[in-house]
Amino acid sequence: MIPFAIAQQTVREALRRRVMWIFLVSGVFLIAMGPVFGFLSPKDSQTVLRSLGLAAILLAGLFITIVTCIYLLPVEIERRTIYTVLSKPVQRYQFILGKFMGGFAVVFINIVAMGIVFLAMLWLQEKRLPPEMFIGVVMTFFQMLLLAALTIFFSTFATPVVNFFLSFGIFLVGNMSSVTDSLTSNNNPLVSNAGKVIHYLLPNFGNFNIQNSIIHPTIEIKNPNVFLFQNMIYAIVYSLVLLTLAVLIFDRREV
Amino acid sequence: MASAIKKFPSGVQARRQKALPIVFVLLLFAMFMQSRIDPMAREMRQEEDLFITATGSLNNEFMLLPLLGFREAAAGLLWVRCDEFFHSGDYDAILPLVRLITWLDPHADNVFITGAWHLAYNFTDSSERSDRRYIIPAHELLKEGIRKNPRIPDISFELGWQNYDKTKDFSAAIAAFQKSINTIPWKGSDDYPYGAPLKTHHILAHAYTKLGRIPDAMMEWKRALQRSTEQLEKDPKSFTFKSMHSAEERNLAMLAQRFADRYTATGHSPTNPTPYPAVLIPPPGTDKTPRPWNMSFRPIVLSVRKNVLKMAGRINMADGARVDIRLTDWEYDLKEKERRKNISTKMLERFDVDSATTIMQESISVRKNKYEREIDMSKDTKMYSFKNKSKLYRVVVSFNPRATSPHVQDRHGYSGEGLIDRPEVIEYDRRPEFMGTKLIDGQGGEGPVWDGKTIPDEKNIKDEKYGQPNRMLKVTLKLSEQQIFGLKPISAKDIVPNEAP
Known part of the structure; x- marks a missing residue:
């Protein structure tokens, strides 16, 4: 129960941060403006609404996740509140777990809020709720789960500024999965081995980018359930790895 | 290292010893999952990757907007x-x-269609003659669009239309229209995935008629009738x-009436x-023996001045x-072949055409058995460089x-089987894919x-055999260049034997 109590407190603190609300409101505003930008589409306004909506959720989710999670540990250490917590019968792993759960709960609330607005706009525009759009939101959710774990991992040893650039940088590299995948079959063994290391060792955020596939009904994902399930499992397992490493590092840190 | 570990409580050490193998196993599992995801992700991005491999050029993921998910919006802005x-x-x-x-958005099918139309139709000289060097890039753009959107019939339709209307390659047009129709079976509504529009059957029927495949044209009209009914x-x-x-x-x-009028002795209108x-x-004033139509084709080509030719002549039509x-x-x-x-990569990436290549195509209408036009290529040196x-x-x-138009065809038939002229000016197109239905003997x-x-x-349409050449x-x-530049006259000596298509 200790991690839940810490998570609850983390959520309360995070919701008080104005910057998070700015990102949320921006995301919601962008989604709500989707139909206005319908004229941009060479084919139909649905494409733009869907693209803008999913992109806004991803973009706002990205900044909310990073901004929320990079401060979770450093703020506790800086304000010395961590001493009060750790002086009680609270294990360090429980503290990390609680912080992660709290941080991710904030991200979850934001994604759900934006997802509801997005689906509502779709309903208003198309008079139906396309299930593939729901899947798009869920994939963003798991992408952010992985990113939250990564940010928490870095926050155990890096300052918030360094953490921001590290997390954002790895998020960008991880999104280039099709490039790193193509590097694995490069003729140059040096490039191919480096490609394999990057592709398999770094968290692969590109797996979750299925926006283009679900926006255009012309693309079929073969065995979509298997594909989605495997990606979810990947996100959970990789997050567990990062959190365990975070605990191990935090165990050794003197606070 | 050992002394450093000793600094920490034994509980931490024990947890570390237990956790590290677990982390290792979990990481291996994550890598295994990645190896399972990769083939599916590759398949999902196949259409895009094909292009990247083909050109080795700009990758979507190198761009910030696409990276952040704004691909379609960025494409829309552009x-x-x-x-x-x-x-x-x-x-x-x-x-x-x-x-x-x-x-940016390889599934913006309208951009492929409109882009190819733009390439094939909108680059012209000062007399509105198309720059036909852009036809290959236009077709390649459409083929790329078909590859990337294999379930959209409209792009194949556009390729068919360009072959039908622009290049008059009715065989290629038929193949593209058939591909469009076979992309997705028509299921009675325009909801995605939608079948080829009804007009595809119409133009396909016209293309069959143009190629002289009359039974196939009739079959296509019947298919269209069934669908519209x-x-x-x-x-x-x-x-x-x-x-x-x-x-x-x-x-x-x-179609039935024209066939009866043109090819049968009964049932005439x-x-x-x-x-x-x-x-x-039989021509008027002659005996009553049925005979082919003598075209008496006498073309004249004259060099007027530099890069200006005069095309004139007679044709009994x-x-x-x-x-x-x-x-x-x-x-x-x-x-061209x-x-x-x-x-080339240049053509795919930039739609570049060879500036040293010259091609001019014109169609002159016949009035009172004569045709005449001065073709001035001197103002458009970018298009007609004459740098061969x-x-x-x-x-x-x-x-x-x-x-040609149906009222003209009434005199000589769909594939010119009812026309005669000097043997040296008659060209038989015996390519199998250009054979029409044999409609008349001899x-x-x-x-x-x-x-x-x-x-x-x-x-069983594909198994049909056709025997009528055009x-x-x-x-x-x-x-020679001198003749094009007006420095040397053009005469009948410059006529050379035709080459088989």
């Missing part, structure tokens, strides 16, 4: 810019944007379906009350017939019976004459 360029007449500026949009039953008040349905009925009846098929009707003029580098056709086979290394140019003056072609009744089943009229001239 498309608006394209529209502005189009309306301001800045056609060259549109090409890189079309390329960028199709990279179904649609009309669902929505009896629809003006569109009513119009389509009545057009199909009329076109099928007209008032336009041909004689006892002879129209393609063999009704007003409205058209004589085609084609001026190219001497080796143009060979080079090579270009089509080895599509061999300094030799080919001028082909031709009359294609298949591409005027070229192999195999039995069609009985006028049997209409093939759409299922009988074109064609005169080829081999001109």
Whole structure:
């Protein structure tokens, strides 16, 4: 129960941060403006609404996740509140777990809020709720789960500024999965081995980018359930790895 | 290292010893999951990767907007810019944007279609003659669009239309229309995935007619009728379906009537009350023996001044017939085949055309058995550079019976089987894919004459054999650079034997 109590407190603190609300409101505003930008589409306004909506959720989710999670540990250490917590019968792993759960709960609330607005706009525009759009939101959710774990991992040893650039940088590299995948079959063994290391060792955020596939009904994902399930499992397992490493590092840190 | 570990409590050490193998196993599992995801992700991105491999060029993921998920919105913004360029007449500026949009959003099928239309139709000289060097890039763009959108019938339709309308390659047009129809079976509604629009059957039927495949054309009209009847039953008040349905009925009846008038001695309409098929009707004032139509084709090519040629001549044909003029580098056709086979990266990436290549194509209408036009290429040096290394140019003056209008065809038939002229000007196109249905005996072609009744089943259409070659009229001239530049006259000595297509 200790991690839940810490998570609850983390959520309360995070919701008080104005910057998070700015990102949320921006995301919601962008989604709500989707139909206005319908004229941009060479084919139909649905494409733009869907693209803008999913992109806004991803973009706002990205900044909310990073901004929320990079401060979770450093703020506790800086304000010395961590001493009060750790002086009680609270294990360090429980503290990390609680912080992660709290941080991710904030991200979850934001994604759900934006997802509801997005689906509502779709309903208003198309008079139906396309299930593939729901899947798009869920994939963003798991992408952010992985990113939250990564940010928490870095926050155990890096300052918030360094953490921001590290997390954002790895998020960008991880999104280039099709490039790193193509590097694995490069003729140059040096490039191919480096490609394999990057592709398999770094968290692969590109797996979750299925926006283009679900926006255009012309693309079929073969065995979509298997594909989605495997990606979810990947996100959970990789997050567990990062959190365990975070605990191990935090165990050794003197606070 | 060992001393450093000793600094920490034993509980931490124990946890570390337990956790590290777990982390290792979990990481291996994550890598295993990644290896399972990769093939599916590759398949999902296959259409995009094909292009990246083909050109080794810009990858979507290197761009910030696409990276953040704004691919379609970015593509839309660029498309608006394209529209502005189009309306301001800045056609060259549109090409890189079309390329960028199709990279950004490889499923923007309309951009492939409109971009290819722009390439094939909008680059012209000062006399509105198309720059035909852009046809290959236009077709390649459409083929790329088909590869990336294999479930969209519209792009194949556009490729078919360009082959039908622009290049008059009716065989390629038929193949593209059939591909469009076979992309997704029509299921009675326009909801995705939608089948090819009804107009595809219409144009396909016209393409069959142009190629002289009359039974296939009739079959296609019947297919269209069947489909529009179904649609009309669902929505009896629809003006569109009513119009389509009545057009199909009329076109099928007209096709049957024209066939009867042209090729049979009975069942004639008032336009041909004689006892002879129209393609063999005896000329007035002669004996009553049915005979082919003598075209008496006499083309003249004159050099007026530098880069200006005068095309004139006589042809025994009704007003409205058209004589085609084609001026190219001497080796143009060979080079074009090579270009089509080895599509260059430059062409795919930038729609670049060879500035040293010259091709001019014009169609001149016949009035009172004569045609005449001055073709001025001096103002458009970008299009007509006349920089061919061999300094030799080919001028082909031709009359294609298949591409002409129906009232002209009434005199010589669908594939020119009812026309005669000097043997040296008659060109038989015996390529298998260009064979029409054999409709008349003794005027070229192999195999039995069609009985006028049997209409093939759409299922076995590919097994049908056709034996009627197209009988074109064609005169080829081999001109030197000096003749093009007006420094040397053009004479009958410059006429060379035609080369088989």
